[in-house]
Amino acid sequence: MKNIWGILFIAIVMVSCKEDQAAMENETKEEIAKIEAIEKPAVIKYGFNLDEFTVQQDTVRRGDSFGELMLDNKVEYPKIAKISKEFKDTFDVRRIRVGKPYTILKSKDTTETAQVFIYENDLINYTVVDLRDSVLAYTDKKEFKYVEREVSGVIETSLSEAILDQGIDYAVTHDLANVYAWTIDFTMLQKQDKFKVIYKEKYINDSIYAGAEPIEAAYFEHNGKPIYAFAYENDSLKSIVDYFDEGANNLRRTFLRMPVEYGRLSSRYNLKRRIRYYGNRIRAHRGTDYAAPIGTPIMATADGTVTESTRRGGNGKYVKIRHNGTYSTQYLHMKKQKVKRGEFVRQGDVIGWIGMTGNTGGPHVCYRFWRNGRQVDPLKEELPKAEPLAETLQPKYFDYIDPIKDQLDCMLYPEKPLAEDGDLLTLNQ
Ligand SMILES: [Zn+2]
Structure with missing residues (x-):
């Protein structure tokens, strides 16, 4: 019984996808017929x-x-002279x-x-010199x-290959990896993982x-588990x-795992760290250190408001961000800060650069994490998911994604050339 329902369901989906396509084809034909009935339109370019x-x-x-x-x-000389003199700011002839x-648009006589x-x-901007009259x-x-x-694809080797092979801009691969950065570990992709992008x-x-x-909408099937993604204005x-x-669940998590894209975890949060320099005394290290070359961008690990951007003692140049009533983060030893107090930053925004200001033996960022006013180890915290879409926005959201989800569901995956087919293989060489 269960199976029959499954088959029926698939049949319904297929029929609705086909009907849509047929309707679309008809529309296109009608449109072409309409265009042919109208006279050839004027060619307007640059506004002429x-x-x-x-x-x-x-x-x-x-x-x-x-x-010349x-x-x-x-064109008479006085006009040329006038252009080079009076319109130098708009069009510098030299x-x-x-x-x-x-x-050059010339008179038809x-x-x-x-x-x-x-x-x-x-490619986008142009300058017009109108020589008629004045x-x-x-x-x-x-x-x-x-x-x-x-665009859709089935992964054989890598995501970028699956997309680039179809002649698609690399930006789309990059964007897709960002959309799913919190939900899919892209170093663990499986053969036969699938994706669709609009x-x-x-x-x-x-x-x-x-x-x-x-990207407006996407679908990613990783290990057989589907994840939809729809872009929507949250605020x-x-x-x-x-x-x-x-x-309407947010695909983002509230915090990035670390404040640098590439960095080596050089010292963990440790309340019993011994520092030989101080005569083997125990001195707690309440930060998490990531070593990276001087000048490496430091990112805000979550959305928030900058509460401090200053230089003080052993901290050197640092930035502190308040994310909400519960969480704050701080980033020490910067070469330079990029944000000011009071500024709103988004997760992933660059807020400064790795440096060696304050007490430090080498270039790194000391990342500090507060929960309810107490410093804790971010690597041991169970970090919250980003908030779902506000409930008041949800009805509108569901109306918006409904047709887009249908569109994604109806997209087909590209057909793979068969390895047995000798002709296709020769074509590829
Ligand atoms: Zn530290």
Whole structure:
């Protein structure tokens, strides 16, 4: 009986996924038909209708100067002089660089006089020199377009390989590892672990790739255990976006394991540490030391407010953070602090750099951890989970994730080429 229900359930899921797809295909067909019915749209670029001009596109070559380019295109000298004098702050004509693309929009009559000159400062920003009537120069930005992208994979060797093999930006791998940093140990991934990711890619002028946006939703199956992740704004005042699972539990834990990304645990919390220097006296060490090279970034292990950022005696330069009514942390011997008293910091934010200020024999951070005003050993504490999504936000959250969860569930894993298939193997070589 149980099995039948299982099969029925799978059948329902498959049908709903297929129906969605069929509906989507129909929609696309209708859309194409609509577009064909409309006349060819005007080509608007840099805010100009290109159909109204003769367009010349080129890149700045060695020896080119703005003045000469303009004279060649029948712009009178006084106009060129006016640009270089009056619009120096917007467009410094001496600063045009070899290899940068530019566009000249010319009149469509026989004179082909330059009307507008457009210089591309970088992929996004451009400068317009309008030579019609009285001259004018201004800068503007190209429009972005966001394209939603779905990626899925089955791990054979490593997560990064499974993603990079599909030609996906490395940033997505990095981002996915961060989303699951507290729930999955990425050094322990298993063959056949699976993942699905939904995110957006940014494009300029519809064609130039300009990077991946943060992950919107993900699914990771580790050791057969599925974990969903949905990005959601937890605190609109501080615009904090966290990842929550399908039950609105935060995927984050309140504290990072240590305040440096790479560091060696050089001395643990120890109430009976003997220090020979003081005549073999017992002197408690209430901190946890992580040794790392000078200049290594030190991170806040949890969200909180900086209560101290100062230099004092043996502590050297240090930062103290109050996380909530229960927990505070402190970071000693910094080379330099990066935050000020009163500042709100997020978990993982850099708050200073490893140094040797105060009493210390070598570069390290002494990490101190308070629970209810008493210093304790963070490595022995059972650290709390980050708070779930506020109950008042939950109904809206569940409405929001409902269709996205369906979308994740309907995504298929890429088909693996069969090893027996000789043709495919030759293709790969
Ligand atoms: Zn210490």
